[in-house]
Amino acid sequence: MTLRALKQALVAELSSDTAFRFINTRVILRTGVDLQRAGDDELSAERLSLVRKELQEMGFLRGFDE
Amino acid sequence: MSESMRYAHVRETDEASIADALVAGVGPDPAAIVMFYGSERPGASLSRRIAAAYPKAALIGCMGASELSTGQHAAQSVVAAGLPRGLVARAAVALADYGDGLERGIARALRELEQTFGPLTSLDPATHVGLIFLDSNHAIEERTHVVLGNHAPLLPFVGGSSCRFGFDRSEVVTSNGAITHGCALMVLELSRPFHVSRSCHFGPTSTRFIATRVEGRMLHELDGRPAAEVYAEYVGVAHPSELTYLNLMPNPIGLVIDGEAWLRQVWPPIQSNGTIHLGCAIAEGSELFFMKPKTDLVTSMQAELRGVKHLLGQPRGALFFDCVGRRSELEITGALDRYMQLPDFPMIGFNTAGESWIGHMAQTLTAVYFG
Numbered sequence: 001m002t003l004r005a006l007k008q009a010l011v012a013e014l015s016s017d018t019a020f021r022f023i024n025t026r027v028i029l030r031t032g033v034d035l036q037r038a039g040d041d042e043l044s045a046e047r048l049s050l051v052r053k054e055l056q057e058m059g060f061l062r063g064f065d066e
Numbered sequence: 067m068s069e070s071m072r073y074a075h076v077r078e079t080d081e082a083s084i085a086d087a088l089v090a091g092v093g094p095d096p097a098a099i100v101m102f103y104g105s106e107r108p109g110a111s112l113s114r115r116i117a118a119a120y121p122k123a124a125l126i127g128c129m130g131a132s133e134l135s136t137g138q139h140a141a142q143s144v145v146a147a148g149l150p151r152g153l154v155a156r157a158a159v160a161l162a163d164y165g166d167g168l169e170r171g172i173a174r175a176l177r178e179l180e181q182t183f184g185p186l187t188s189l190d191p192a193t194h195v196g197l198i199f200l201d202s203n204h205a206i207e208e209r210t211h212v213v214l215g216n217h218a219p220l221l222p223f224v225g226g227s228s229c230r231f232g233f234d235r236s237e238v239v240t241s242n243g244a245i246t247h248g249c250a251l252m253v254l255e256l257s258r259p260f261h262v263s264r265s266c267h268f269g270p271t272s273t274r275f276i277a278t279r280v281e282g283r284m285l286h287e288l289d290g291r292p293a294a295e296v297y298a299e300y301v302g303v304a305h306p307s308e309l310t311y312l313n314l315m316p317n318p319i320g321l322v323i324d325g326e327a328w329l330r331q332v333w334p335p336i337q338s339n340g341t342i343h344l345g346c347a348i349a350e351g352s353e354l355f356f357m358k359p360k361t362d363l364v365t366s367m368q369a370e371l372r373g374v375k376h377l378l379g380q381p382r383g384a385l386f387f388d389c390v391g392r393r394s395e396l397e398i399t400g401a402l403d404r405y406m407q408l409p410d411f412p413m414i415g416f417n418t419a420g421e422s423w424i425g426h427m428a429q430t431l432t433a434v435y436f437g
Contacts, residue, residue: 019191019220021324022191022219022220022222022424023219023220024323024324025323025324025424025425026215026219026424026425028321028323028349028352029208029211029321029323029328029349029424029425030212030349031349031351032277032348032349032350032351032352032353033351034323036324047351057216058215058216058219059187059216059219060219
């Protein structure tokens, strides 16, 4: 699992850049991770899992395959 | 059919006189009513009277530190606005009482709202918006927005935290009652364009840290050092014990999201044992910036309104949720009256203990403008 893969999966589920930025705001507030800025090398496995968990709690990435 | 918001801002103290004036100002048949009141006004009783006068309208409101309307600001007043049926196609309200738990309270409220709207996840955010007023005495704001966001992640809930000066009381109301622990929710389907805005006149400095140890609103460490030591160095005092609201309020810390400042202002008792007490939570690992004003509040509001009018034309109404910290700054700088003269369209609002849009923030104006 990489942050890039999570981001791509999320973008595929959203209908617009506006929607992506809206959800990214939720992610930043909940996890401190900015999906637009964070690189794969910058996140620990723990924080990456936290991002995935929060997105799944919002109803996204249900079919996400690592 | 009138399509502009109608309102009344009342400084009477007699409940019957207040109610009569509000009804006269709100108009004959609004789809929704929004009201704000000072802590010494009978807000809960007034909301029942107004709801009874308009049985087909959805009503939401709360206690505020002070009340706002076009060109006016007043403490211990009552203000109410009617959103006409030309603006609002559907409206529903619910009280989320957290007496038996936050998640249970919100779940009940969401079921109530979905009796009108169906699943909130199916609502188009281009035509639907939520209003939210929360109690400010139980640190519920962050978790409330998480639970709402889990249920309907793309539906914005805009509003603020109820309070009075002293921050020791708050109350939220709907057509169905009043509570002091929880939140009031309204969902609107709008027939005309609208714009949700957040406006903050602060911007990031180059001084940044990572929140290396945090528990909710308790900021323990920045870059591995006690947060209060870092703050003391930044504001230029010799020891954390010299940190006061006066030297901290002009030097807030916050996140930068999409290039915009999301302030996490300090909150009494400010600091203890190296920990800084904030009014808004931070996620551990967040990148935080010390902030400074980019401009003054009047200039900031002028820019805000230019942007809104570029999008919507002349607004037919607006709801303002304006941080009590901004009001204090306007009073200190002698600019409050000038600031309040800037909205030249129907507007009501209140001064808040924290603002809401997607999450909880400080020292910001969140607003809904109706086009």
